[in-house]
Amino acid sequence: MDTTSPRDGTVGKALEILDCVAGFGRPVRYSEVLEQSAHPKATLYRLMQTLTNQGMLAYDSERHVYSLGLRLVRLAHTAWRESSLASIAAPFLDELARVGESIHLAQMDGGQVLFIDKRKTSARYETLAEAGRVAPSHCTGVGKAILAHLSPARLERALRQQSFMTYTPNTHETAESLMEELEQIRADGVAFDREEHELGIISIAAPILASNNHVLGAISIATSTNRLNLQELTQFRPELLSTASDIGAAAEAWQFPKTN
Amino acid sequence: MDTTSPRDGTVGKALEILDCVAGFGRPVRYSEVLEQSAHPKATLYRLMQTLTNQGMLAYDSERHVYSLGLRLVRLAHTAWRESSLASIAAPFLDELARVGESIHLAQMDGGQVLFIDKRKTSARYETLAEAGRVAPSHCTGVGKAILAHLSPARLERALRQQSFMTYTPNTHETAESLMEELEQIRADGVAFDREEHELGIISIAAPILASNNHVLGAISIATSTNRLNLQELTQFRPELLSTASDIGAAAEAWQFPKTN
DNA sequence: GTTATTGGTTTCAAATAATGAAACAAGTTC
DNA sequence: GAACTTGTTTCATTATTTGAAACCAATAAC
Numbered sequence: 313m314d315t316t317s318p319r320d321g322t323v324g325k326a327l328e329i330l331d332c333v334a335g336f337g338r339p340v341r342y343s344e345v346l347e348q349s350a351h352p353k354a355t356l357y358r359l360m361q362t363l364t365n366q367g368m369l370a371y372d373s374e375r376h377v378y379s380l381g382l383r384l385v386r387l388a389h390t391a392w393r394e395s396s397l398a399s400i401a402a403p404f405l406d407e408l409a410r411v412g413e414s415i416h417l418a419q420m421d422g423g424q425v426l427f428i429d430k431r432k433t434s435a436r437y438e439t440l441a442e443a444g445r446v447a448p449s450h451c452t453g454v455g456k457a458i459l460a461h462l463s464p465a466r467l468e469r470a471l472r473q474q475s476f477m478t479y480t481p482n483t484h485e486t487a488e489s490l491m492e493e494l495e496q497i498r499a500d501g502v503a504f505d506r507e508e509h510e511l512g513i514i515s516i517a518a519p520i521l522a523s524n525n526h527v528l529g530a531i532s533i534a535t536s537t538n539r540l541n542l543q544e545l546t547q548f549r550p551e552l553l554s555t556a557s558d559i560g561a562a563a564e565a566w567q568f569p570k571t572n
Numbered sequence: 573m574d575t576t577s578p579r580d581g582t583v584g585k586a587l588e589i590l591d592c593v594a595g596f597g598r599p600v601r602y603s604e605v606l607e608q609s610a611h612p613k614a615t616l617y618r619l620m621q622t623l624t625n626q627g628m629l630a631y632d633s634e635r636h637v638y639s640l641g642l643r644l645v646r647l648a649h650t651a652w653r654e655s656s657l658a659s660i661a662a663p664f665l666d667e668l669a670r671v672g673e674s675i676h677l678a679q680m681d682g683g684q685v686l687f688i689d690k691r692k693t694s695a696r697y698e699t700l701a702e703a704g705r706v707a708p709s710h711c712t713g714v715g716k717a718i719l720a721h722l723s724p725a726r727l728e729r730a731l732r733q734q735s736f737m738t739y740t741p742n743t744h745e746t747a748e749s750l751m752e753e754l755e756q757i758r759a760d761g762v763a764f765d766r767e768e769h770e771l772g773i774i775s776i777a778a779p780i781l782a783s784n785n786h787v788l789g790a791i792s793i794a795t796s797t798n799r800l801n802l803q804e805l806t807q808f809r810p811e812l813l814s815t816a817s818d819i820g821a822a823a824e825a826w827q828f829p830k831t832n
Numbered sequence: 833g834t835t836a837t838t839g840g841t842t843t844c845a846a847a848t849a850a851t852g853a854a855a856c857a858a859g860t861t862c
Numbered sequence: 863g864a865a866c867t868t869g870t871t872t873c874a875t876t877a878t879t880t881g882a883a884a885c886c887a888a889t890a891a892c
Contacts, residue, residue, distance in 0.1 A: 321849065322849075322850085346839095353841090376840090
């Protein structure tokens with residue numbers, strides 16, 4: 313699972329470590345990172361020291377474990393506001409949420425689907441726990457919707473980054489089988505998740521396109537099979553498509569204010 | 573406004589650039605960063621190239637501007653979940669939110685107050701736009717609550733990082749005047765924001781303490797002077813204190829699950 | 833109580849990667 | 863078309879990163 317390209321100097325290595333720590337999904341000891349990392353003891357040690365210094369890692373001196381630092385949260389705040397569709401799409405999502413099912417907004421990030429925003433049916437508040445979550449693209453509605461509209465070059469690269477892990481009996485297992493469906497999605501305009509990522513969860517997704525036909529992201533309406541079946545989910549198709557197109561148009565129009 | 577310590581190698585410089593880009597609060601041109609940064613053209617150029625490569629910056633090739641990259645959002649997701657009080661505090665905040673005023677959860681990060689989570693009175697959903705926001709600590713309720721319980725050494729360092737910018741007529745202008753109030757806060761148990769950061773906004777805040785008396789963060793109940801006055805806000809004092817203490821206890825008890 | 837073992841930290845010469853002055857492109861503006 | 867402004871590449875010099883090995887501290891084994 314080699315994520316980043318090997319040669320990007322010292323900062324590349326440092327960031328690789330962040331990914332590694334993130335990958336554990338829990339605070340980790342130095343030695344655990346050492347096992348994963350290809351670097352020798354001393355090198356890794358100093359890098360992690362630097363990262364801790366810089367607030368990118370946090371060190372709990374009582375338990376001797378590292379976790380990701382809060383500086384990331386501070387930076388992500390800005391990233392989210394500026395570099396994602398979230399701020400533009402927010403009002404449209406609010407509107408779409410009135411269908412009464414969960415809404416997702418996602419963008420592509422390194423072959424994976426990165427959830428940028430969400431509207432939930434339940435009233436429970438959620439914050440960063442929701443934004444920032446990642447999922448594979450070959451078995452999610454938003455993922456396939458985006459893949460289907462990628463340029464051949466980008467698609468090829470994205471596919472190479474897929475693991476094609478099988479999550480459910482419905483998951484695509486090969487690039488070929490996926491490609492076939494992508495063709496159909498391109499023709500149809502919407503993508504379905506037919507319990508491909510998680511049994512019991514289905515969704516209908518539409519790509520968000522800029523005028524140059526560049527795909528910016530995707531939105532989906534997701535539900536559980538207990539509530540609705542695919543047939544019933546399809547009824548939201550018009551609203552979904554018009555919302556997606558509205559967001560695309562808004563993104564197009566969005567020019568950051570002339571200087572400051 | 574020199575944020576990070578000078579000598580932390582290449583990664584330090586790289587991260588400094590991220591902060592710089594974040595500081596603009598909007599997409600920036602290369603030359604704008606160049607002006608701010610002390611580095612020569614070529615150096616900065618390559619660093620930004622690397623960061624872009626790594627997904628820490630995003631480059632819009634049409635408008636020739638950089639913004640913070642989505643990789644940060646992905647990483648921050650994990651950081652937020654693990655390295656902050658947010659996940660532990662969430663249920664307690666939900667409960668406290670029933671007082672009908674806004675609730676904030678904050679931690680200290682580099683002398684500033686970093687908002688980690690929030691409950692709003694209005695039903696409007698908010699995500700990363702809320703978590704990740706920063707504010708000065710010398711003029712906010714949560715900030716002062718935390719400062720008051722910092723060890724002398726940490727307090728001294730935190731104070732050195734304060735700009736003591738005057739936001740309103742009520743803002744503390746000197747360390748001395750602030751220190752005096754901190755003493756009182758320590759005795760009293762809660763801190764007030766008396767329209768020190770923004771006119772019309774007041775809050776009552778309590779520190780979240782671990783058993784070793786280490787301060788982990790703070791929570792506050794904030795409102796506008798249109799709704800309540802300081803006197804009325806004080807009525808929430810018992811609930812605020814007991815919630816803070818509950819969160820502290822929960823954080824104490826929280827041991828990440830034995831391996832995975 | 834001594835001896836391994838494991839986990840973490842420091843040293844220092846060698847190797848590599850970062851540096852930055854300057855030349856070079858590619859637009860813009862005058 | 864000349865003078866800017868802005869962004870990109872080159873290349874010898876320099877400084878930082880590197881990593882084997884030594885070291886230290888704490889725990890486990892004997």
